[in-house]
Amino acid sequence: MANSGKRTPKNKSTLTKVTVGLVSFVVAASVAGYLVNNSQSGGFTQPVNANTSEPDGASLLSVDGKIKKAVINDTDVSGLNKDAALTLLDEKITLPLDAQKVTLKYDADIFEYTYSDFGAKYDFEKAVNTVLTTSTSDVSADFSYDKEIVRTVIKDIAGQVDSPAKSASFTRENGEFVTVAGNDGLRVDVDATAEKVYELLDSKQPGEVEVLTNVEKPPVTTEDLADAKSLIGTFTTKTTGGDSPRNINIKNALSKINNVVVYPGGVFSTNYYFGDMTYDNGYRKAPVISGGKLVDDFGGGVCQVSSTLYVALLNAELEIVERQNHSLKVGYADYGYDATLAGNYIDLKFKNDTPRPVLVEGYMSGGSVTVNIYGYEIHDSGHTLKLSNELVSTIPAPADKEVSDNTLPLGQRAVVTAGKNGYRYNLLKTVYENGKETEKVKINTSTYKASAGEVRIGTNPDIKSGTDVPVEIPETNDYNAPDPIVDIPPNAVQTPPSEQPIPSDLMSPELDTSLSNLLNN
Secondary structure (H helix, E strand, O other), X not given: OOOOXXXXXXXXXXXXXXXXXXXXXXXXHHXXXXXXXXXXXXXXXXXXXXXXXXXXXXXXXXXXXXXXOOXXXXXXXXXXXXXXXXXXXHHXXXXXXXXXXXXXXXXXXXXXXXXXXXXXXXXXXXXXXXXXXXOOOEEOOOEEOOXXXXXXXXXXXXHHHOEOOEOOEEEEEOOEEEEEOOEOEEEEOXXXXXXXXXXXXXXXXXXXXXXXXXXXXXXXXXXXHHOOOEEEEEXXXXXXXXXXXXXXXXXXXHHHHXXXXXXXXXXXXXXXXXXXXOOOOOOOEEEEEEOOEEEEEEOOOHHHHHHHHHHHHHHHOOEEEEOOOOOOOOOOOOOOOOOOOEOOOEOOEEEOOOOOOEEEEEEEEOOEEEEEEEEOOOOOOOEEEEEEEEEEEEEOOOOXXXXXXXXXXXXXXXXXXXXXXXXXXXXXXXXEEOOEEEEEEEEEEEXXXXXXXXXXXXXXXXXXXXXXXXXXXXXXXXXXXXXXXXXXXXXXXXXXXXXXXXXXXXXXXXXXXXXXXXXXX
């Protein structure tokens, strides 16, 4: 019987099985390789390095986290983990760097520091992370230091080296000027010295830096003082002679302002120079008017000095910063010409707004109290001025205060003090150039209180009317009268003068600068 188809070879099924097995092996091997790559690369297939046939980074980072091959700041860290690498770098580089000396020198003075004093350091943490996460195998760690520490150190040295310049000064003795020369100063150039220290630290080597200095010229020289000896303002008031407590106070106050030098831009405070009104400060008790009554108090009479100084300053045409008139008219100065003081509440202040120093001279001779102002005459020779006051308004006196008096006949009236009107005055300055009026300005407006009189009314019926009963009335309208004291509110705050004069050897750099600018203009 004939066959209906071709016969299958006996080994065909065996060949098929072998083929399928080989395919399965290849697929399995591919999958396994893929999984291995994924497990090492965080889920992303690493590109193959053409030179090494290994993934980038695999040449540096092994599976156990150690660096395969890398150099940081010329130090081999191959085969080390992160902590070991940092320890090695600290031992070989950081510790020796910290101990390196930085010596600052000025003449024979030596100031020694180390790199660690300036916060010098390498950022090895960042460098190690770089070789662990990139293909870089040779890294230089970032180097830094604290520039503010450098400047602070130099400023501390400046505190030991600096010697401020001292201005020339002068006094008036026996009617003549006596000048004392100033001297140059020395100041450390902080900026220039700091730059030198930065250069040394950047070199990462020990070394020495010279502290650089600049010569500081005195703000006021003897030449400047030569231009400041003109009498630019003066005024004299009258008092009685002798050594009464009031005159002792006047002489003491004058001595405290005599030969005071106020530099350009400086503010003079009368309270500051007069000081505390105490026995230990040279003051004695003398009559003053307080609350409308005569009382003895330390410093009675010093307002005659401040008032005399005030008018001398007006004649010198210096800037008045603060001034207040008395509450009542004083005998030694006309309305508007006076200047009162009260503790630290009320002051007379002026500012030297000229380009040269001014000197205050004060003295008492016989019955005269004189204050002179010497300085730089900024006006032409034809410049003159006249001070005058004008009445603005009158303030009527209140009704008399009546006081019962059993020592007077019934109904008899005796005037103890007369009531006084108050007044408001303007003080004016008229300026003339070569005899021609060019300007008229108001200097101040001063208000003087009205005061009630006091009248005694007799209440004794046993005394015959018309009996002559003497009544003592205090004299308060001559130039030796007690000074009125301004009434101070009970809740007033005692504070020192807001602006006190600065002695020449304590002038601040800011004042030195403004002074130099004035002198150069």
